[in-house]
Amino acid sequence: MSTDLEGLFSAFNATIGRSTMADAEFGETFRQMMAALVRFDYVVVFAYRGKERPIDLYSTFDRDEHIVFVTLYQAGPYLLDPFYHTARERREGVLRMRELAPDRFFSSEYYRTYYVQTGLAEEIGFFVNADEDITIVLSLMRRETTGVFPPAEFMTLKKVEPLVASMVRHYWSGLASRFDAQLAAGSKSKRRQGQNENIAPAEAVWRDLNLTSRETAIVELVLQGHSSESIGLRLNISTGTVKVHRRNVYRKLGISSQTQLLSLYLKNLA
Template sequence: MGTVTLHLSEVFPLSQAELASAHWQGLLANIINSLAQEEFYQNFSRGCEYLSGYDSVLIVWFSSEHRPVHLYDDVPEEFAKQTMPPWFEGAYLLDPFYQLFVDNAPDGVYPLVDVAPDFFFETEYAHNFYSNTGLKDECALLVNLDKDHAILVSLGRRDEGTVSAANIDTLKLTLPVLATLCRKQQSAGEGEITFSAPLDKAFRNFGRDHLSKRECEVIQLILKGHSNKGIAQLLDISVDTVKVFNKRFHTKLNISSQAELFSLFLEAISLVPFDADIDPLTHYFEITQRP
């Protein structure tokens, strides 16, 4: 791999004192020296935490061809045990940061509060899954590798403090060099990861054998965290029409709440065979013999 040349005074918007500090110089040196090595993302995370003021990191590789691949985390074990298995098994499909990747968002620094749908924090995903992460504040760095692959660096904070706007600005200004380092690391390590089944197709197919196309669209938007009003605007229909679709799919699926919908979705999506072009609900009903 070629030599990485960095002109620090141009790419890092820190004060002279911070830029010259032994702590930052040591962090940056460790990141560069560990390129193409196993400890790269651990060192990269320390640097991101220093720049941002967040205190935990989860780094994943997004792809249109497979489920997210775990690259690194320093999430406290009590939270990681509860949340990571279901997230990687399918809950990631409802994550606003994953939606950025699906929507081909550009490289950027994205606070969760800026990208989450209008009803996100009232969803079953937020109440029954996201709340278990313990996070009080979250922000993500999205680094696109190509049109089908990206690195997501999720930065979290679990205490009641807030990350300053200045810290977010620092991340935004340093993103070009941070993104370059990620791309260098991934280009050095391509081909070393075993992939598992993609689920985007399964998400799009969810309910197709049992519901109308519009009912499926409404369900997908509900699961992602959109309110009835938000869904009406996105689909260019009235709020009353959205409510009608809600009532119809509740009846057809024999469920009575968003909590039951969320549970049914996670159970069905986790059982989808590798790259199968099927309705996860049909497969789930066949296995569980549920009518």
Template sequence: MSPDMAPDKLGQLILSVGTEQFGETLQDWLDAVCVFDNIGILAFFQGRPPRVFYTHARTSRVFDRIDSQYVGGAYLLDPFFGLHQSKAPAGLYRLSDVAPDQFQRNEYFKSYYRNTTLTDELAFFCSPAPGVSITVCIGRDETTGSRFSTKDREGATRIAPVVNALVCRNWGDLRSEENTTPPDVAGDLRQRLEQDKGIALSGRQSEVALLVLKGHSSISIGLTLGISPQTVKVIRKQLYKKCQISSQGELYYLIAPYLSGQSD
């Protein structure tokens, strides 16, 4: 789309605030100022699964399992959900900049993310209300097989305040649960594993388990929890022994059903 159409598209977007056409008109304007293959708009909340507002892609694989696998629990391992958990400031974020150091080696990446064919993602991120965050993700996938250039990112950064302001205005009435205290994912996991599998993890072991699944190395886990990498390795060894497993892949398939709220 020609950049000359951008002002008209922006005007249409402003007029669409508060209507069902907002997602589509946002895509139309972004098409005039950015180059991307797909777009997804979703909201994160405290204590309940995310809500998908809008998706569009030229290849169906990108969002093929977003409602079943991603919303069902895989989102808990998504680096962009991590922005919500950490109450990151509004802005533009690149997946590779916020992902853990071993993200591309973890099972979430291998079993879910790789199948989307995504090669790069930029997320416009804002929080229109307490306990609520919205991401407008534009991505590159197998359609072009390319990544965003420095120029692409700089352009997206310049328009991020406009995107986020309009998103906040459009979805400003969203509310999280009355109790906006972040859910204790590690604690819930620990409780359910003991109830269903008889696996009694310590609090630290359950924390390490989640960080491993998110793609953190022992060094990164140590920095996150304020302990030494050697201590992390000891905890990880104890974790695997209690779960009677020997790999990250086995850990993922043991825990994934509990992330999705479904267990045997």
């Protein structure tokens, strides 16, 4: 598509003289900037810090879409999301989901039971590292009916990335206090329920299911969409050893499929 200069200048004009902007204001400014450059269907912005529940900063979803893309995502599936793991690695730049996803992601149970509900053809994210170990990811999404981003539009996004990163660091600074508040609220809830507030949600699931640290590492990679070969390379063990651990986990948990593994994981996470 051709650049909409009028729309682009209008978006920039909204920032002139503004030292601060509310989430919705800056999110809308970002949306207008991107709409002047490329075609997309949705925008969603999440802030990530370590293993903590991501904070949603802005989105363009309707009520029903928000449940799938935001509410349900924050409830636990984010822990299996390639964007979440890339944010934890503190990578920066404009990155495609399909380039970040594990080798078996698109045939994984997570993809079939959750991600497919989004109906997306492609997702591209601006990964911006901010202060206090926080990474902000601004996602542009295209539905299956729209198709993937053409190479020329992807290159346009890469060219505009330095400007987007600078604006994000300026207008979405100081998010640490929000994570701290969320963490404090979660700790109070855990204390009321008699849980250990120092254990992350995913870690608590495997601890409660009595898995070893090695078994935990393997099943998390399985659920993320890694093949046994990929897991072996990441953990520096043989493919055969990975398969033995997987069989032991299934026997220990009394299950026989990845479908049951994901169901058990999400049930205990909730």
